[in-house]
Amino acid sequence: MSCWEVLGLSEDADKRSIKRQYASLLKRHRPDDDPEGFQKLRQAYEQALEWAQWQPEAPTLSQLPAPLDDVQAPPPVPPHPLERPSPAQRLAEQCLEGVDAANLADRLAQARLQGCERAFEHGLLQRCLPDEDNYALAEAAIEQLHWLTPWQREDLPHAATEHLRSRLMDHACSRLTEVLHDTQRFLDLARQLAASPWLQTLDARQWLNQSLAMILLQAPDWSERLFEGVCAQQGWRLSGHHSACPEPWWSQLLAQSQCATFVQNQVRLTQFYDSSASQAARMLFGSLDEDARVRLSITFSAADWDACEELYRTVQLRHPQLLYQMPQLAPDNWRPLRRRPPAVAVPAAIVGASACMSWLLEYRLGGSFYISVIDLLLRALFLGAVAWALNAGCKMLSRAWRLDQWLHERYGHWLSFRRPAPLPIRESLWVGLLGGVIYMAGGLAGSATYFGILATSAIMSRGATSKRIASLYSRLYERLPDDVLVGLFLGILIPLVLLGNTFAGNAPLAANEGLQAWPQRTCVARQLTTTPCPVQLSARQWHVPKTSQADQP
Template identity: 70%
Template sequence: MTCWVVLGLPEDADKRSIKRQYASLLKQHRPDEDPEGFQRLREAYEQALEWADWQQDVAVDEEQPAPIELPLMELPTPRQAPTGPSPSQRLAAQCLEAIDATNLASRLTQARLYACEREFEHGLLEFCLAQEDTYDLAEAAIAQLHWLTPWQREDLPSAATEQLRGRLMDLAWSRLTGAWHDSQRFLDVARQLDASPWLQTLDARQWLNRCLAMALLQAPTWSEQLFDAICAQQGWKQTGHHSPCPEPWWSQLLARSHCATFLAQQARLTQFFDSSESQASRMLFGSLDEDARVRLSMTFSAADWDACDTLYRTVQLRYPQILHEKPQLSPDNWRALRRQPPILAVPLAILGTSICMSWLYEYRLGGSFYTSVIDMLLRALLLGVVGWGLHAVCKKLSRKAWRLDDWINVRYGRWLSLRRPSPLPIRENLWVALLGGLIYVAGGLPGAATYFAILGVLGALSRRAPFERGKSILTRLYDRVPGDVLIGLFLGMLVPMVLLGNTWANGVYLGKNEGLQVWPQRICAARESTASPCPAGLSATQWQAFKEPQVNQP
């Protein structure tokens, strides 16, 4: 494949056409994106320039007249051309001594006075490529000599200018990454790059947008103010569906911006204590140690734990990168702190114990039914208040000794309770046992036996799946049904049960011929004030037989 095929030009193309075609094709084969294509294009470009120079020299030779034949004569031996630098190069070298960005303008004026501007510019380009830290000098040269722009000198070596472009890109990237921890410095560097003359072409602007986006994405810390300032400077948030910031970096920047806004919102919520959302933010995003997290979990309600689940699902679906940045959000770190104490076990045990004590110590000894029921309800209420107080004391105690509580639960929890999962001994078992001891003191062995028997049966049933499903249904019902509705249901069931119990307690079995006899016997039984009592032991035929009314009988 010849150089003309690569460039897409005829073989008689001049140098101007070759340079224009090279500049056009360079946009398609950039060094950072297609190094092989760029190398092939570069070699074809240099070969075409050499061929154009050769064609121009041949054309000049052909235009010269034929030489006149002269008689041979001895000519003096020509002197060899000097091998050292020319006077213009020596003057340019003097102008380049101790040059920097501040004195470039004066040195350039001096070179123009000495008529060595071309040599000065070539030497300055070589100096910028040879030295490491020459970004400011190269920027000043670009501003005054129009390097890397359409107005640069045509005789500058293109390979050197492309090398300079790559060097400037590397220096610009290093300056941006060096300003990661200082938002104002980063913004100043971005503004300087945006105003640089060598970054004003379309390809250069695209590179700058991509470079700024990658620098923001790779920054160890995120600043929303810096992101908004860069967007305003580069016009990234302009109206319409197209943003100057190329994809996929723009989408990633928006995702990181939304993530930063979400984290800032959670940080604000951790300062409040007035809602379940703030409690969930403190648990998942607060800077709490293990002791503080455990103590915080002891104050959580069911709504607070539901808010934690909702917050974790939001992070998992919308901001999965936070899960890698904050490993404390793992459910294993906070769901294990949630305890689900039995909702109905202790109240049912207290109610059963109160019923047993009312039956044994009041109703069987001659007490009325209504009196026994009222005493039963008052006794259950009193035991419930005592149990609530014991639970509050044990809960506060478990905050201080939660490590001991956890250790006992791990070692001996399965032996201390039949319920599964096993409850915490100090926080959930101690107050239940203390309440059983008070019941034994007040109601004796039958009351304590009834109390612990109900707890044991319900604890054994908790190991079965149907019981767990029923408990979950009751738990959801308790959480979703309003409290006044539950109280109404309880009273609506309690009053009919009391009335039915009273009817059953006062009912007496009737003997033979009591209350179900035919009307003659009922009439006779009603005449208690008569002189002759009703006959007894008569057969049904005798009772049904017709009798004449006796005289002198009232």
């Protein structure tokens, strides 16, 4: 209690009123009957007299100067409080000497006993404002004096309290950022801040939730465990229309959480080898260097590359921030590894070379048509197996990937007519080696047919028509089942064989073959003749009289 509360007077009471009130209260608090009450009354009386002595006394009528007719006396100027501190301020300064968070309660009780609580609180607030480390003292003062709460003193300077609030907020954010790497310490500190008295208002709670959300979003490494812990402490996932975490930070946090879960699932898929999805995850999210990715791409099928494209589209649509966080997801880093060799040119060249060899080595030498066709199919099958082996061998040259890329960039446009230009080692070498095998098996004609078909296909690939045909072919291949494609192939092949046999059986006959006139066939049948057999009979020879024929020997 202050001295004015003990005496029951107001702070503007003069000495006469203080003395009169003291004499009145002394009758109730005699030293013999109530020594403790007398001690409090005496201390209050002395403090009140000292306070009243500092206050300027109202002048009496005898002390006023004689008024002038035309001049009005100026009002008395009170002394500046900084020039002469009040007794309460001097007592408050004594109580504030060496104050800290540990002894604040004792100093506050002493100030209340001496009746300078108001001055003590004002001075304490000024001590908490400087930049030195007074956060512990400020938090203790907030707890005991209810600063920054609805129960603080109304006469505290608003600018000073708001400055203190700003400094406490900055200090809280810096402390949370420092312990961000330790999940448990971060959660404990967030729990302590949520229980702080100066953060119990609605605006303060909203600021705390917003600060926690921003710190989580700005963290260099996302921690799903930390996010779920903060959600549980702050009640961010409680049912309702609105989350305790303000927007747009709550939506960003949810998106970041879903993105982290997506990345974890993809990393988990890299440990398996049983599906195209795991292959795509290993290519896009695996920790592989360039050579390892090249070796991985050799084992990829069309379904694996389609899974990579689908995974990239998912990242692009749902989690675009990963494209900036993970550079290996860029299409320029993995799409060049997918090579699209011509699906028609090499098989057509093999079939053409086989047909040329069957024509020259079978049919022209007297073989039947069906035997020549069977020979064509067997030869094409053999060359296809050789082509597959050569292609697999060139693919295994993955260590020459950097050399292959260098040759492709420097001389790719000169080494092949096809566009886009193939890789010299991985895609063109086996085609050339297969041409050498065809030359050894079928001679110059077979190899010329093989390379001629390849050159024609490569030149045709430069135009837009070939691209449309390739696109149509790829769409048919993707949409039609395998059994339907086999049926179409056999349905086209068998009629072609039968049609070829028909044309082969109806070839024009040479001279002296087939049905001919009787005299000519008789002449042909003679072994020795005095006159040569006529090539064509004249009309007279066809219509010779019977008599003349009878006279002939």
